[in-house]
Amino acid sequence: MEKPGKPSSVSHAIMSELVLPNDTNGLGNLMGGRLLHWMDICASISSQRHAGCVCVTASVDRVEFHSPILQSEIVTIRSQVNRAFRTSMEIEIVVDAENPRTGNKRRCNHAFYTFVAIGQDGSPTPVPALIPETDDEKERYEKADRRRQFRLFMSGRLDPDGVQDMQEFLLSIKDAQSF
Numbered sequence: 001m002e003k004p005g006k007p008s009s010v011s012h013a014i015m016s017e018l019v020l021p022n023d024t025n026g027l028g029n030l031m032g033g034r035l036l037h038w039m040d041i042c043a044s045i046s047s048q049r050h051a052g053c054v055c056v057t058a059s060v061d062r063v064e065f066h067s068p069i070l071q072s073e074i075v076t077i078r079s080q081v082n083r084a085f086r087t088s089m090e091i092e093i094v095v096d097a098e099n100p101r102t103g104n105k106r107r108c109n110h111a112f113y114t115f116v117a118i119g120q121d122g123s124p125t126p127v128p129a130l131i132p133e134t135d136d137e138k139e140r141y142e143k144a145d146r147r148r149q150f151r152l153f154m155s156g157r158l159d160p161d162g163v164q165d166m167q168e169f170l171l172s173i174k175d176a177q178s179f
């Protein structure tokens with residue numbers, strides 16, 4: 001039986017971390033791998049709030065580290081499910097760093113993760129549809145389909161012969177990367 005849809009807001013997750021010495025590299029900046037770990041946890045919470053079961057990371061789209069995050073800064077990670085497909089979900093994550101002395105905040109990272117819901121038998125299981133409510137959620141929902149096609153194309157799961165106009169396809173992907 002098909003599961004009832006869930007609003008995007010159910011999947012929203014926010015977590016904050018303080019950058020401690022053990023989280024840093026030789027320059028005293030947050031290690032990239034530690035940040036990816038925190039992002040994975042936040043995305044996992046979003047996926048499980050939506051799916052209502054254990055979910056695993058299937059893929060992570062390109063992540064760029066534009067701005068170093070310093071020791072003693074506060075890192076805040078926000079995530080939400082943009083769209084649910086059959087057993088997979090696109091999760092969008094944004095990362096902000098905050099200087100606790102000045103209160104200044106800056107956007108440091110942004111990424112899309114794909115999680116897959118796993119059923120009792122250990123194999124992928126269908127997830128509820130996602131119901132976007134706000135204009136922002138509706139835009140993210142629309143663009144998620146193009147991004148999914150691109151990641152399936154890049155992972156070899158989408159046959160390039162099935163893409164009629166490659167230039168149009170790539171341009172639409174570029175548009176879908178904006179946030």
Ligand SMILES: CC(C)(COP(=O)(O)OP(=O)(O)OC[C@H]1O[C@@H](n2cnc3c(N)ncnc32)[C@H](O)[C@@H]1OP(=O)(O)O)[C@@H](O)C(=O)NCCC(=O)NCCS
Binds near residue numbers: 089
């Ligand atoms: C992710 C995983 C469950 C997919 O299993 P599978 O046998 O390929 O299952 P399916 O072919 O039925 O695909 C399941 C879903 O995953 C999606 N998927 C699989 N690989 C993907 C990829 N590289 N990028 C995006 N989505 C992917 C499929 O599109 C499908 O989505 P849909 O049902 O919404 O259409 C499996 O590869 C796995 O268990 N990987 C390890 C996960 C893990 O341990 N993560 C932590 C890293 S240590």
